[in-house]
């Protein structure tokens with residue numbers, strides 16, 4: 601993993617404008633990969649539509665998504681500044697603890713995002729922060745990026761706060777970011793790629809599916825979780841029809 605060490609050393613030596621350029625590039629790449637993988641999954645599982653297909657793409661969605669990619673890069677740049685100044689510490693070990701880092705980051709962010717997601721659904725705060733993400737009831741891969749700037753900064757700074765408080769290995773962070781992108785993309789494709797048995801497998805059944813988040817877009821007072829349904833189960837916000845809706849979509853061929 602010499603290359604990874606070299607990348608970290610390189611990021612430590614560059615100027616702020618070079619750092620912004622690379623972080624912007626990385627965010628554009630992530631956007632292209634998420635949308636591309638999402639479109640591929642829709643093609644592969646086109647028969648397993650959860651709800652109806654979305655309306656044709658609008659200019660407003662595209663603009664909001666472009667803004668999100670830019671503002672995500674600003675968040676990443678603030679993260680770079682915090683790392684350069686020793687406030688965020690990223691370790692370089694490469695052993696089993698990297699997977700523990702990913703698990704801790706996922707569980708911690710899952711809880712924090714559940715709580716903040718419930719807060720942004722409170723009347724008044726909702727229209728200011730989160731309504732933009734709910735304009736489109738039937739989602740597409742791009743919908744993951746259809747967020748108000750306030751929401752992008754809210755999620756971004758929550759993530760940076762976690763990184764300030766928890767020193768993770770770089771591999772733990774990279775794996776978390778990949779999983780975060782995968783969960784985000786799958787939650788908005790509008791088709792169910794997981795097998796029908798998914799929600800019967802112990803532990804695995806706790807991970808969210810495409811149906812889980814699609815249902816949140818349809819019925820906004822349920823399914824607030826992102827990576828797991830643990831908190832929805834615990835706090836009674838899991839959609840009563842979740843299992844039936846998932847099985848219906850996953851049974852289609």
Ligand SMILES: [Zn+2]
Pocket residue numbers: 733743744787788813817
């Ligand atoms: Zn969504």
Ligand SMILES: [Zn+2]
Pocket residue numbers: 717721730734816820
């Ligand atoms: Zn919501």
